[in-house]
Amino acid sequence: NAGVTQTPKFQVLKTGQSMTLQCAQDMNHNSMYWYRQDPGMGLRLIYYSASEGTTDKGEVPNGYNVSRLNKREFSLRLESAAPSQTSVYFCASSAQGVETEAFFGQGTRLTVV
Amino acid sequence: SQQGEEDPQALSIQEGENATMNCSYKTSINNLQWYRQNSGRGLVHLILIRSNEREKHSGRLRVTLDTSKKSSSLLITASRAADTASYFCATGLNTGGFKTIFGAGTRLFVKA
Numbered sequence: 001n002a003g004v005t006q007t008p009k010f011q012v013l014k015t016g017q018s019m020t021l022q023c024a025q026d027m028n029h030n031s032m033y034w035y036r037q038d039p040g041m042g043l044r045l046i047y048y049s050a051s052e053g054t055t056d057k058g059e060v061p062n063g064y065n066v067s068r069l070n071k072r073e074f075s076l077r078l079e080s081a082a083p084s085q086t087s088v089y090f091c092a093s094s095a096q097g098v099e100t101e102a103f104f105g106q107g108t109r110l111t112v113v
Numbered sequence: 114s115q116q117g118e119e120d121p122q123a124l125s126i127q128e129g130e131n132a133t134m135n136c137s138y139k140t141s142i143n144n145l146q147w148y149r150q151n152s153g154r155g156l157v158h159l160i161l162i163r164s165n166e167r168e169k170h171s172g173r174l175r176v177t178l179d180t181s182k183k184s185s186s187l188l189i190t191a192s193r194a195a196d197t198a199s200y201f202c203a204t205g206l207n208t209g210g211f212k213t214i215f216g217a218g219t220r221l222f223v224k225a
Contacts, residue, residue, distance in 0.1 A: 004155075033213070042201060042217035043156075058212065090155060094213075099205070101146060102213060104155035 002026050006091050006105035013081040013112045021076040021108050023091030031094045032074035033058075033102065034066060036087040043090065049074055081112045117145075117202045117216030125222045132189040134219040136202030137182075144205040145178055145185050146213070149198045156201065159187075194225040 007022045025032065030051045035043040035058075045058030047066040055066050063085060065077045074093075078085060088109050092102040120135045136145070144163045148156040162169045162178045162185070169176045175188040189196055199218040206212045 035215070040217060043215040045212060045214060048212065059214070092156075099143070101158040101161055102156075102203075103158070106155045
């Protein structure tokens with residue numbers, strides 16, 4: 001079982017460049033999430049999708065956009081990367097929103113220079 | 114500020130000892146979950162306790178929840194070096210949509 005797969009694992013961007021982080025899950029989960037993790041800050045929720053066709057802002061949505069492409073895939077886009085977006089990004093999914101445990105991908109380590 | 118806050122921020126113990134980590138939160142919750150993260154890896158779910166439950170066990174893990182105090186604790190008994198990791202509490206909120214909000218974590222170091 002692949003679970004939650006994120007690509008790429010590492011990325012270096014120049015300020016102002018754009019990129020899309022991809023996430024796919026094969027567990028038929030309804031809900032998907034994007035978090036960022038900074039040293040000493042724990043995980044902060046960027047966007048989430050409670051079910052296919054819906055997306056909502058989390059704690060720190062500014063500078064990001066998301067697309068729930070289908071039930072399996074949830075992508076995160078940085079339109080104009082800034083050094084403050086240097087972080088480790090995690091995608092997660094859960095069967096029924098907050099009612100059930102979340103499964104995490106291995107993370108994308110993004111550096112913006 | 115974040116919904117969940119763990120205490121202590123860091124904990125160092127000897128193998129075989131028990132480790133206790135605490136979590137406090139601010140708003141009403143649907144459930145509270147604990148996760149473990151090994152260095153550089155994704156998070157792994159440990160246990161979920163619902164708001165109407167007071168205590169839950171899973172192997173060497175014991176979780177308590179006190180909704181009147183808005184707090185939870187995670188006890189790891191007979192710790193092992195392999196338990197060395199960061200531990201996060203996460204609160205499941207149904208208000209304003211489905212959100213699971215994480216605290217900053219407790220870094221546990223178990224010395225062999």
